[in-house]
Amino acid sequence: MQFPDLSIETALAQQCGGTLIAGMDEVGRGALAGPVAVGVAAVDTAVAQPLEGLRDSKKLTVLQRERMAIAIPDWAATAVGLASADEIDTYGLSAALGLAGRRAWHQLVSTIGMPQGLVLDGNTMWLNAAPHDLVRALEPVDTRVMLQTKADVTCCTVSAAAITAKVARDALMIELAERFxxxxxxxxxxxxxxxxxxxxxxxxxxxxxxxxxxxxxxxxxxxxx
Incomplete structure (x- = not known):
C-alpha cells in the first residue's frame, strides 16, 4: 500500500517561495442525492511531518476515517465547502464542484490567511468552473496551483482534505436519513x-x-x- 507524504507539498513550497501549502479534494461527485463537498487542508511544510494513519479515504473503514477526522485538525487547518443538489441542477456538476471548492477556500483563507500553494486533485483546474456571480464575494485563489492526479494517494494534505470532506458529507447524509x-x-x-x-x-x-x-x-x- 502506498502511503501519502509531504514530498509534493515540499516541492511546491520551494517553487512558490512560501511554506504554507494546502491540498484540496472533492467527494460526492457520483451520488444521486445530497451535496458535493470539497475539503481543503493546509500545513506549514517547514515544520510539518506526515500524519500517521493518512491514506486514500476510500481505503479506510468508516471508523478509521472518523478517527482521522478527529486527529487531522490538530495537524492541519481545514475547511469544507458544499454545493447543494439544487445548485448542481442549476449550474451543472462541474460548476457546483468549483463553487464548493471556492467556499472551502474562502473559509480556510479567512481563518489562516492565503496559502502560498495549493495541490489540487485531478488534471483540470475545476475551481475555475464556479459561477462567477456566486464567487465574487469569496476569497480569490491567489496562489500557485499544482494539479496532481491521484493526489489523495500521494499527498498528505490532499488525503486529509478528502477524509475531512468525506466524514462531513457522510454525517450530513446520515442526518438527512432520519427525515427520509x-x-x-x-x-x-x-x-x-x-x-x-x-x-x-x-x-x-x-x-x-x-x-x-x-x-x-x-x-x-x-x-x-
Whole structure:
C-alpha cells in the first residue's frame, strides 16, 4: 500500500517561495442525492511531518476515517465547502464542484490567511468552473496551483482534505436519513444502491436529489423550471 507524504507539498513550497501549502479534494461527485463537498487542508511544510494513519479515504473503514477526522485538525487547518443538489441542477456538476471548492477556500483563507500553494486533485483546474456571480464575494485563489492526479494517494494534505470532506458529507447524509428513511441514505450516503434506486422508482425524488439527472421514470419526473 502506498502511503501519502509531504514530498509534493515540499516541492511546491520551494517553487512558490512560501511554506504554507494546502491540498484540496472533492467527494460526492457520483451520488444521486445530497451535496458535493470539497475539503481543503493546509500545513506549514517547514515544520510539518506526515500524519500517521493518512491514506486514500476510500481505503479506510468508516471508523478509521472518523478517527482521522478527529486527529487531522490538530495537524492541519481545514475547511469544507458544499454545493447543494439544487445548485448542481442549476449550474451543472462541474460548476457546483468549483463553487464548493471556492467556499472551502474562502473559509480556510479567512481563518489562516492565503496559502502560498495549493495541490489540487485531478488534471483540470475545476475551481475555475464556479459561477462567477456566486464567487465574487469569496476569497480569490491567489496562489500557485499544482494539479496532481491521484493526489489523495500521494499527498498528505490532499488525503486529509478528502477524509475531512468525506466524514462531513457522510454525517450530513446520515442526518438527512432520519427525515427520509426510505432511501437508505444512512448506509448508501446518497449513492445509487439497489435500495436507493428502488425507492426512487416508487417514491420519486426529494428536494435533496439531483433532479436534472432524470433519476426516476418519466411519469414521476419533476418538471424543472
Amino acid at each position: 428513511p426510505d432511501y437508505g441514505w444512512a448506509s448508501n450516503k446518497g449513492y445509487g444502491s439497489v435500495a436507493h434506486r428502488s425507492a426512487l422508482n416508487t417514491l420519486g425524488v426529494t428536494d435533496y436529489h439531483r433532479k436534472s439527472w432524470n433519476l426516476v421514470p418519466e411519469e414521476i419526473q419533476p418538471k424543472l423550471l
